[in-house]
Amino acid sequence: MTSTLTSHAPAHTSGGGALRRLNFVTALIGGVLFGVLAWWLAHTFLDAGGAGYSDQVTVLTGCGWVVGFLLGIGALTGPGKWFTGRDQTHADEMYLAGKDLGRKRYFQYTTDHKVVGVQYIFATMALLGTGGILAMGIRTNLLTPGNHFVNQQVYNGFLGVHGMLMILGLIVAVAGPWANFVLPIQVGARDMAFPRLNALSLWTLVAAIPLLLGSLAIGAMDMGWVTQAPIANQAGIGFDLFAMSIITFTISTTVAGVNTICTVLTMRTKGMTMERLPIFAWASIFAAGLGLYAFPFFLVVMSLNLADRMVGTSFFVASGGGTGWLQENLFWLMGHPEVYVILLPAVGAMLEIASVFSRKPLFSYRTVIGGMAGLCGLSALVWAHHMFTTGWAPTLGGPFMLTTELISIPTGVIFLVMLGTIWRGNIWMRLPMVWVFGFIANFIVGGITGIYLSDIPVDNQMHGTMFVVAHFHYVFVGSVLFGAIAALCYWFPKVTGRYLDEKMGRISFWLVFIGTHVTFLAMFVSGMRGMPRRYSSYSMLFEHTNFVSTIGAYMIMAGMLVLLGAFIVSWRSGEPSGPNPWNAKSLEWMVPTPVPLENFEVLPVITSDPYTYGEA
Amino acid sequence: MSDNQNKKSSLHILFWIWVVLTVVGILVAIYGIPWLMPASASNTMHMSILTMVVFTVAAAPVAALVYSVVLFALAKWRYRGEGTPPDGPPIRGNNVTTSVWLVASTVLTVFLLIWGLALLASDATGEAKSEMTVNVTGQQWIWSFQYPGTSVSSHDLYIPVNTDVKFDVTSKDVVHGFWIVQMGIKINANPDEITTTSVTATKTGTFDIRCTEICGLNHAFMVTHVHVLTKKNFEHWLATQPATI
Ligand code: HEM
Ligand SMILES: [Cu+2]
Ligand SMILES: [Cu+2]
Numbered sequence: 001m002t003s004t005l006t007s008h009a010p011a012h013t014s015g016g017g018a019l020r021r022l023n024f025v026t027a028l029i030g031g032v033l034f035g036v037l038a039w040w041l042a043h044t045f046l047d048a049g050g051a052g053y054s055d056q057v058t059v060l061t062g063c064g065w066v067v068g069f070l071l072g073i074g075a076l077t078g079p080g081k082w083f084t085g086r087d088q089t090h091a092d093e094m095y096l097a098g099k100d101l102g103r104k105r106y107f108q109y110t111t112d113h114k115v116v117g118v119q120y121i122f123a124t125m126a127l128l129g130t131g132g133i134l135a136m137g138i139r140t141n142l143l144t145p146g147n148h149f150v151n152q153q154v155y156n157g158f159l160g161v162h163g164m165l166m167i168l169g170l171i172v173a174v175a176g177p178w179a180n181f182v183l184p185i186q187v188g189a190r191d192m193a194f195p196r197l198n199a200l201s202l203w204t205l206v207a208a209i210p211l212l213l214g215s216l217a218i219g220a221m222d223m224g225w226v227t228q229a230p231i232a233n234q235a236g237i238g239f240d241l242f243a244m245s246i247i248t249f250t251i252s253t254t255v256a257g258v259n260t261i262c263t264v265l266t267m268r269t270k271g272m273t274m275e276r277l278p279i280f281a282w283a284s285i286f287a288a289g290l291g292l293y294a295f296p297f298f299l300v301v302m303s304l305n306l307a308d309r310m311v312g313t314s315f316f317v318a319s320g321g322g323t324g325w326l327q328e329n330l331f332w333l334m335g336h337p338e339v340y341v342i343l344l345p346a347v348g349a350m351l352e353i354a355s356v357f358s359r360k361p362l363f364s365y366r367t368v369i370g371g372m373a374g375l376c377g378l379s380a381l382v383w384a385h386h387m388f389t390t391g392w393a394p395t396l397g398g399p400f401m402l403t404t405e406l407i408s409i410p411t412g413v414i415f416l417v418m419l420g421t422i423w424r425g426n427i428w429m430r431l432p433m434v435w436v437f438g439f440i441a442n443f444i445v446g447g448i449t450g451i452y453l454s455d456i457p458v459d460n461q462m463h464g465t466m467f468v469v470a471h472f473h474y475v476f477v478g479s480v481l482f483g484a485i486a487a488l489c490y491w492f493p494k495v496t497g498r499y500l501d502e503k504m505g506r507i508s509f510w511l512v513f514i515g516t517h518v519t520f521l522a523m524f525v526s527g528m529r530g531m532p533r534r535y536s537s538y539s540m541l542f543e544h545t546n547f548v549s550t551i552g553a554y555m556i557m558a559g560m561l562v563l564l565g566a567f568i569v570s571w572r573s574g575e576p577s578g579p580n581p582w583n584a585k586s587l588e589w590m591v592p593t594p595v596p597l598e599n600f601e602v603l604p605v606i607t608s609d610p611y612t613y614g615e616a
Numbered sequence: 617m618s619d620n621q622n623k624k625s626s627l628h629i630l631f632w633i634w635v636v637l638t639v640v641g642i643l644v645a646i647y648g649i650p651w652l653m654p655a656s657a658s659n660t661m662h663m664s665i666l667t668m669v670v671f672t673v674a675a676a677p678v679a680a681l682v683y684s685v686v687l688f689a690l691a692k693w694r695y696r697g698e699g700t701p702p703d704g705p706p707i708r709g710n711n712v713t714t715s716v717w718l719v720a721s722t723v724l725t726v727f728l729l730i731w732g733l734a735l736l737a738s739d740a741t742g743e744a745k746s747e748m749t750v751n752v753t754g755q756q757w758i759w760s761f762q763y764p765g766t767s768v769s770s771h772d773l774y775i776p777v778n779t780d781v782k783f784d785v786t787s788k789d790v791v792h793g794f795w796i797v798q799m800g801i802k803i804n805a806n807p808d809e810i811t812t813t814s815v816t817a818t819k820t821g822t823f824d825i826r827c828t829e830i831c832g833l834n835h836a837f838m839v840t841h842v843h844v845l846t847k848k849n850f851e852h853w854l855a856t857q858p859a860t861i
Contacts, residue, residue, distance in 0.1 A: 152833045159830070222832045230807060231790040231831060318808035324791060325806075358693075359701050364709035389793065389828075390804045391785075391811030398733055405729050412678075412721040416714065419685045426701035427694045437686060444682050448675045452668055455732040457739065461664045461800045464793050464828025528652045530797040532828045535836040583700045614706035 019092060022074035024107040030072020031065045031207065038064025052310040058218075058237040059306060062211055062244035069207040074109040075200050097195070099597055109203060111195035114595055116202050117181025118495060121488075123205055124176055125564075127169030128481075130213065132560060134162035139553040142546050145538055155536040156222040157238065163225025164242070165212060168249055170476060171291075171338070172205065173484040174345035179260050179284045182491055185588040186278050188269025188606065190598040193262035201256035204248055211245035214238075224534060226335070229316030229327040232305055240309065243302040250299040257288035257295075271606035278586045278610050279362055279369075283348020286372045287341045293380060294337035301330035325392040332383035339475070340379045344372060346483025347414055350436045353490050354418055356584045357433035358425025361611035363417050371413030378407045388456050389463045397456050404454035411447050415440070430582070431505040435486035438513045442478025446471060449524070467527025470520040477556070478516050485512075485563065492567075493581045497593045498574030504566035511559030518552030586610035626692055633684040634677075641676030645669050654798045657819045657844065661800030663735055670731065674724055746782035746814050750775065754785070754792030754805035757834040759825060767859035773825060773842040775817060776850035782814040793828030796842055804829060817844040 039061040046056055070076060078096075081088055088096070097112045098105030105115050137158050141149040150158065184192055192198045215221065220236025232239055264277070264285045304315040305327065314320025316327040355362045362368070384393070384400040418440060427433065449471040452458045462468060492500040526545040531538055538546065580589040587610070591599055649668050656662045695701035750773065751762040762769040775781050785794050787805035795802040796815065803813040827838035845853060 152836075156830065156833070156835075222830060222835075224830045228791055228829065234790065234832070318806065323809070358704055360704040361706055361708045363707065364714055367709065367714055389802045390791075391806060391809065398736055401732055401736070402729060405725050405732070408725055409718070409721050412717065415682055416717045419682065420707070420710070420713065422685070422689050422693070423707065425689075425693055425704040427689055428701050429690075429694055437690070440682060440686055444679050448671075448679060451675070451728065452671055455667055455671065455728070455735075457660065457664045457732070457735050457800070458667050458671075460802050461661065463802060464795065525652055528649075530654055530824065530826070532793070532795070532826050532836075534830040537836045611708075612706075614703035616703075 019074055019077050020095065022072060022077070022109065023104070024073065027069045027073035027203070027206075031069035031210075034068025034071070035061050035065035037068075051312050054237050055240050055306070055309045056311075058240035059244060059310060062241050065211065066204075066207045066244070066248050070200075070203060073203045075203055078196055096199075097191075097597060109199050111191070111199050112597060113180050113184050113192045113195065113198060114495075116192075116198050117177050119202050120172060120176030120180055120205075121495075123202065123209070124169055124173045124484075126209060127165050128173065129564075131162050131165035131169055132557060134158045134165065134216075135553065136557055138162060139550040141536060142538070143550045144547065145540055145543055147537075152536045153220060153222075156224075156534075157216050157219050159534055160221050160224050160227075160242070161212060161216045164246070166476065167225065167338070167342075168205075168208070168212070168246075170342045170480050170484070171253065173342075173480065174349055174487050175256070175260070175284060175287060175341075176202075176205075178280070178349060178487055178491060179256075179288075179345065181495065182588045183260065183281055183284055184263055184267065185591060185595065185599050186281055186586050187264055187267060188272050188587055188600070188604055189263060189267035190600065190603075192259050193267050194259050197255050197259050201252045201259065204252035204255065208245045208248040208252065211241045211248065215241035215245065226331055227302070227305060227327075228331075229305060229308070229324045232327075233308055233317065240306065243306050246302045247299055250295040253291050253295050257291045260288040261285050261292075269603045269606060273606075275365075276606055276609040279351045279365070280345070280348040282369055283344045283351075283372060286376050287344040287348075290337050290344070290376045290379065291341045294334045294341060297330050297334035298338075301327060301334065304330070325387075325390065328387050328390055328392065329383070332386040333380075335386060336383045337376075337379045339472075340375050342480050343475070344375070346439075346480045346487070347372075349487035349490065350439055350483050351417065351421065352584075352586070353432045353436050353486055354421045355611055355613070356490075356582050357428045357430060357436070358422050359428070359613045360421055360423075360425040361613055361615070363420025363423070365609070365611070367413055368417040371410040371417070374410035374413070375407065378403055378410065382407060385454055385459070388459045401454055401456055405451060408447065408451055415444070428582075430489075431500060431502050431509075432486045432490035432582075434506065434509050435482050435489060438509065439479050439482040439486065441513075442474055442482060442516060446474030446479055449474065462527060464532055465527040466523050466531045466533050469533050470523035470527060473520050473523070474516075478520070482512075488567075490582070491588075492570070493577035494579075494588055494593055494595070496571050496574065497576060497578075498570050499577045499581065501566040501570045501574055504562055504569070508559045508563040508566060511555050511562060513559075515552045515555030515557075515559055518555060519549045520552070522546075522548035522552065584610070585612060626688075629692075630684055630688045633687060634680050637680035637683055638677045641680055642673050645672030645676060656798060656800065657821065657823050658796075658799035658801070658815050658817055660739070660815055661798060662818075664800040667731065667735065671728060674728065678721075678724070746780045748776075748779060749782045749784060752783050752785040752794055752805065753788060754794065754827070754831075754838075755788035756790065756832050757827070757838040759792075759794070759827075759838070759840050763854060766854060766857075768854060768857040769860045770857070772840055774850060774853055775842060775844055776847045777817050777820050777844050779847065780814055780816045782812060785811045785813070790831050791829045792831050792838065795826050795828045797824040797826060799823065799842075802828060817842075820844045820846060 042057040042060040046053060098110040098115050137150060141147055141155055215238040219238045221238045223232040223235050264281050307313045308316055314322040316322050316324050351362060381403045384396060385404045388397060453462055453471060489500045522545040526542050531542045579593040646669060650665055653665050656665060749764050753760045758771060760769055760771060761773045785803050785805045787807045792805040793802060794805050799815045801813045801815045803811045821844055823842045825840045825842055827835060
């Protein structure tokens with residue numbers, strides 16, 4: 001059902017039942033209630049003597065939490081009404097979209113894509129913030145060789161949950177806020193293709209976060225973020241919540257991915273052909289599509305792992321006829337495409353920024369689309385480069401080395417387009433562009449060290465060491481996080497009507513930029529000198545480089561805190577920006593700020609792409 | 617100066633920045649990497665270090681190009697006025713640049729591939745000629761080594777120098793990673809599976825073995841040593857060990 005602003009239905013009205021009384025608080029209450037109920041039922045009716053009993057109880061409790069939370073937020077009122085033959089009235093739709101609700105709408109099951117985008121900003125901050133705190137715990141433990149900031153058990157839990165929080169956080173860091181807030185406006189739509197599913201994806205993600213944190217609290221997990229079997233089978237019941245969190249998360253990303261793709265494919269305004277789409281829209285649908293391929297493996301690998309624990313199957317247990325290599329294959333079938341699911345939206349956003357702040361058209365639009373397609377295609381074929389030293393299928397080493405090294409060609413295309421766009425531009429070094437330059441400098445290091453690791457003789461030395469950790473942090477922190485911050489600085493004025501504070505933003509940039517190099521260059525050296533990863537303690541040999549890495553990590557943390565400060569201060573009292581502070585040309589800058597409900601009074605007609613700088 | 621001349625002379629500068637950065641990169645590759653890596657105790661390790669050097673040399677011009685354009689853009693193309701800068705030249709692509717870029721990156725990639733595959737092939741032929749086998753067992757959190765044909769087992773590894781040794785690796789509980797740090801070999805120890813790797817030590821001495829897969833609480837302490845002895849000393853060591861199995 002579609003609805004328009006020019007409706008004659010009364011704006012307020014009608015009793016409207018449960019819908020109007022549900023919010024974040026009722027969701028929490030519902031989650032806890034159903035969690036306790038499920039726990040009690042499981043406790044009462046399951047065979048307490050049976051193998052896997054405590055895992056069954058924990059998983060069912062997790063399920064109860066998710067269902068109760070979604071009920072409590074109101075995710076199921078719409079389907080419920082439809083099921084009983086009463087579709088929602090227009091007033092209900094308007095209420096759902098958050099009309100006239102003011103701030104309250106941010107704490108509700110709201111369908112307006114802009115509200116969902118803002119909610120995603122805060123969900124991302126929660127994920128990256130808690131992940132960051134755990135990172136500080138890890139680095140503090142590694143400050144000096146014999147340091148015991150936390151005990152080994154807690155340390156191992158920190159490792160796994162830090163990794164997973166950051167992975168989930170980065171998957172949504174750009175796609176969550178901006179493919180929701182900006183993308184529909186960019187393509188000239190009044191909302192996402194499926195507004196209610198949009199709210200569903202957000203609140204499913206929110207439901208997954210406490211599960212992940214809860215897993216740390218009940219703990220005893222030694223399996224790292226890759227949840228390798230059989231060590232994951234030995235882990236305490238924390239692992240059950242950990243896996244439930246991921247299963248919930250994959251539902252969220254699947255719903256979100258379908259929505260993103262449908263929005264771009266079907267909701268474009270008149271004249272917005274695929275060749276005129278902003279590059280961020282292309283990046284978003286590539287990432288979403290790749291996610292639709294990758295995340296089912298995530299769901300499957302976690303489910304099989306739970307099955308092994310709960311009901312005694314042996315998918316991953318060699319003595320029972322399964323194999324741990326199956327777990328590793330399934331995990332990396334997800335794991336490698338996932339790194340591009342994370343990377344692509346950030347790159348898309350930064351290409352927009354590069355064009356706007358160089359005052360030049362995007363260099364070679366078609367080449368970069370080809371490059372992104374190449375990245376997606378190849379990234380599905382390289383997963384075993386994470387398994388070179390596992391002993392699985394040594395004869396496939398050569399082919400996987402081939403596919404992995406081929407990826408550097410489309411990766412190079414991203415650099416070509418980035419540099420080509422900057423080339424001879426009039427470069428405006430405002431905050432978003434500062435972070436883009438940081439990205440370029442960092443990504444080259446991450447990319448090149450990736451090529452070393454794809455070479456099997458080198459990987460035989462480097463796999464499982466701090467060198468790998470430094471490699472992917474150069475990509476995740478140095479590239480994706482920088483891109484996410486660039487995107488935040490770029491679109492912040494559209495969300496709030498204010499600039500993100502330039503001065504604090506620059507202080508934050510230098511702290512994070514220098515901190516990243518200090519931390520991870522030293523970490524490369526730790527790895528080269530022979531320090532394995534996931535060590536809670538190490539010999540004197542690695543003393544200096546670890547000390548340096550920890551200091552660098554504190555710098556990153558300080559920089560992120562400054563950024564958080566800038567975010568809060570600017571949101572409340574930053575310099576007003578007007579609707580189009582960067583004089584950009586894509587549609588999101590053509591609508592007023594704050595963006596009205598349903599975005600456009602009259603849908604625009606498009607005659608060119610948004611990169612007509614200098615073409616008048 | 618005409619606009620054209622200006623453009624030319626400034627690209628000159630860009631070129632020299634690129635040359636300087638490339639040279640720096642190559643120097644770091646040739647001197648820095650071998651200095652940072654452990655001294656090699658096998659040909660396998662020697663080839664890994666060499667590969668890192670070669671790849672860094674090959675990557676140096678690429679990274680230098682990116683950094684020089686970035687530095688040049690910041691110095692030369694940065695807009696220093698107030699407000700939004702005027703529009704730049706509407707360059708929507710350049711087929712020559714794009715083609716050169718694609719061809720160059722393909723050539724580089726193919727070179728790296730051939731290098732890697734050749735190395736891999738030479739490694740594979742090495743495996744056939746193994747002269748002795750050691751059974752390696754990981755368990756939380758110790759390594760055990762058993763010498764087939766004898767009843768000797770040990771927690772430190774002993775092998776003879778200049779002998780191709782094959783390792784049959786397995787685990788009693790979870791996955792561990794068997795890594796001889798200075799010899800550049802690594803293979804996971806999986807429960808109920810046997811994986812193999814092999815190496816020829818080229819130096820006598822004592823080297824490090826560390827576990828590279830997280831295996832529980834004491835993962836960081838699952839370390840031991842390999843003692844590379846002369847063949848004579850190794851025979852002697854083996855003969856004087858008490859039978860432990
Ligand atoms: C696009 C950005 C990239 C991201 C986000 C990324 C991420 C990662 C991650 C998370 C790992 C570690 C997995 C683990 O052991 O836990 C990893 C390892 C690896 N990466 Fe990347 N990577 C990126 C780019 C590249 C590129 C461009 C290449 C090669 C051309 C590459 C090659 C590798 C290889 C071979 C490994 C396996 C190392 C090992 O575990 O032994 N990566 N990468
Ligand atoms: Cu990968
Ligand atoms: Cu271990």
